[in-house]
Amino acid sequence: MNKVTLASDWLEGCAGCHMSLLDMDERIIELVQMGLVLTATPITDLKIPAFDTDLGVIEGAVATDHQLEVAKLYRERCKVLVALGDCAVFGGINTMRNWIPIEELLRRGYVTTETTVDGKIPKGPGIGTHLPRCMALNEVVKVDFFIPGCPPSADAIYQVLKDVLEGKTPKLEGKLLSYE
C-alpha cells in the first residue's frame, strides 16, 4: 500500500474548507486505511510541512507577507500543491478589499467601527503586513490541482483524495465542481 502524506494549512480563509474536510466523517478513516497520512495540518496542530510531503493542501487566499511565505514553503516542500476552496482558487470574498486602500480598510476594521472604543491598528512582528492585493494561490506559486467551491463539498474532497490514493488523476465535474 502506497502511503500518501498530506499537509494542509489555511491562509486568508475562514476555515470552512477544513470543516468540509472534516465533514467527510468516517470516510477519513477509510482514506487513512487506504494510505493517507495526515502530517502538518490545523487538525493535528503541526505547523510546518515536512520535506517531500506528497500533497500540500492550502485553503484561503494570499493577503499578507506571512501568508506568501507559507505558500512558498508549501510549494517548496510538497510534490503536489492543491488549492482548496474559492479563496485559494480564485481569491474569494477577500478580494473585495482590493478596491479599497489598505489604510482605510484597517482604520474601518479596527478604529472607526461603530462599536469600537479607542481602537488602534494592531502592528508587530507576529502580525503579517498586507500585500497591495489579495491574490489567488496560483497567482504566487504554481498550483497543480484546484478544488473550487465555497466551501468545496466533502464529496469533492473525498473524490480527489480517493483518486490520488488509487493512483488516478482526479477530475472534478458536474455537481462536484459547481458552487451551488
Add this chain to the structure above:
Amino acid sequence: MALVKFKIDGEELEAEEGKTILQAAHENGIDIPTLCDHAALLPFGGCRMCVVQAGPGALKPACATPIAPNMNVITDSSEIREARMMVLQLLFGERNHYCMYCESTGQCELQDLGYKLGLDHFEFFPYEKRFPEDVTHPYILVDQNRCILCRRCVRACADLGGHWVLGVKNRGYQSLIDIDMDAPFNNSSCTSCGLCVQVCPTGTLVDKRASYLGRKDQAEMILSRCDRCPVGCGLEVYRRSNYILKIYGDWNCPTNGGVTCRLGRYAPLYDERPRLTTPKLKESGVWTPTSAEKAAQWMAGKLDAEHPAGGCLAVVEGSLSNEDLAALKRLFGERVFSLQDVIPPLPATAKLQDLADADTYLVVGVDLNREYGTVGSLIKRRTIPGAAKLVLVDDGFNSLAATTDFVFTMKDLDGALVEARKGRKTVLIYSRLPETVAEPLRSESQFTPTNRKYGDSPGAPQFLTLFLPYESNTLGLAQAGIGPGVWPSKSALERLPSSEAGSEGTVFFVGENLRDLKSRVRGATLVALTPFETDEVKAADLIVPIPAVFESEGSFVSMNGELLRKERILEPGEGVRSVSAWVALIEAQRLQSVVAKGK
C-alpha cells in the same frame, strides 16, 4: 427556400439556405455553447464561444456563419475546446466574475458555461480595475463589473425595444455599456421596458426588486397575459411562495414577442397603494371592519329596495374581466355603466400586425413611451432606423417627438396629413381624440372618389386606423353592451327613484382606479368594490375588497379583438373575493330574504 445539405460532426443534415450553423445545429438538437447569441436577436458574433471548425482556415463563429452546401462542421475537438476555454478564461479574467457575491449565481449563462467546460481556476487574475455601477434607476441595477460586453442589452434595447438608450463606449477591455451618452440611468430616455434585464446573460443588469430573493429555477413560471393595457402582452411571471420575483415578456407570444413595457413589467410590482383586505362599513362616520356576510347582506338590502336592481346602479372600470362584467350584469341588468367611454372616436380598421409592414405611422395625441409601450416599441424599432416614418401630432410634451422630424400640433393636422399621404401604407394610431381632429381624420380614413389619395384597388396607398382602447377591457365592455350611457353626466343619478322607492339610491363602483367618486355621488349611498383603500374610496359608505392585479383571473378582449386569458398568480388574502364571488354572495343573501319573507 432551397435546402442545403451539410454535415455536423459527421451527421448528414439539411437546413434552409441562409440559416447560420448555430440555427441549423439547434434545429437538429446539436448543442453548441453560446453567450452573446440570443434567439430573439440578430446574430452578433461577439463572444466567440460558439466557434466551430467549418472548412479550412481559422475557427468560425457558428452564430454568424451561414451554412454552405457540403460544409463539414465539427463542433468538438481539442482545438475547439481549447479556443472556447481561452475565451472563457479571458471573460472571467477581465472583470469581477466571482459568483459568490453575484445576484445571478445559479441563473448565469457565463457561470453555466464555466461549469460545463470545467473551468476550475482563473488563468488571468481579475479584480485589477473597478468598473462603475449605476443604481439610480428605480427598477434596474447596472453593475458593469459583471459585464461580458456581449451587447445583448444594447441590441435588445435598439432592435426589439426600439429605444436606443444603451450603447457601448470606449474600446477593448475598457468598453462600458453606455446609457444615453453618459447620463445617469434614471435621467435617461429609458422607458423602463426592462428588455435589457431580460436578455442579460450575467448579473450586470438586474431587477432591483428580484435581487437576492430567488433564482429563476427556484420559481414557478406562469404564462399569462398582461391586463394593464388593451395590448395584452404575453408575460412570463416568476412566482416564488406567493411572491412575484420578476416578470418577463413571453418570447413566444405572437402579440409582443418578448417585448413589454413598464406598465406590465414593473409598475404593478411597485404599487404601494394600501390594500383593502376586509370589508369596511361606515357607521356614524367611522370605518368598522365587518364580515363578508354582513357586507353582502348590507348590499343585498340596498338592492332589495326595488326590483330588479332597485334604485341602484353599478359603475365599472375597464380592468374588470368579462366574467366579472357578466356577473354584474346578472345583478344589475341594464344598469351597469362604464366610468370611461368605450366607443372609438373613429372605427378601427388595423390590427397590431399591420404595424410590421407599414411605412408611415401617424400618431395622434398619445405618448407611446408612457402608455401602450409595446405599440411604441413596435413602431419605434422601425421608425428610428428609417424603415418607416413617424408623423406625430400632439399638443404639449410627447417623448416621441425626440425621435422624429415630423411633429405637428393638433391645429396643424393638415400638415401632418400631407406627410402621412406620402406613405404607401399609413397607420393612424390614436386613443382619445378631440372632435376637431377626429372629424378630419374620420374623413381621411374613409375612401371617397374625391379623396384621391387612398383606395381599395391593389397597389393603391392604404390608410388604416389603429385604435388604442382607453382601458384594458374597453372592447369587452363594449361587447357586453356596457357604455357610459348617460353616465357620468350625473343625470343617471338623477334618474334614481330614490324618493318614490322610499330608499336612497345606491351606486356601486367596481374597479381599481376609482376617481372623483365624491364629486359624482351627490348624496347617494356609495359602495366601492376595490382592491385598494385609497383616499378616493373613502367617500364610500361600504368598501369591499376584490383581488388586485395578480390575484384575479379571467378573460378580457384585447385591442386586436382577441379573447385573452389572464391567470391568477398570487393567492389573495382571506376576506378578498372576486367580483363574481361577491355577486354570488349577494344573490344568496337576497334568496334567503325572499325565503324568509315567504315564511
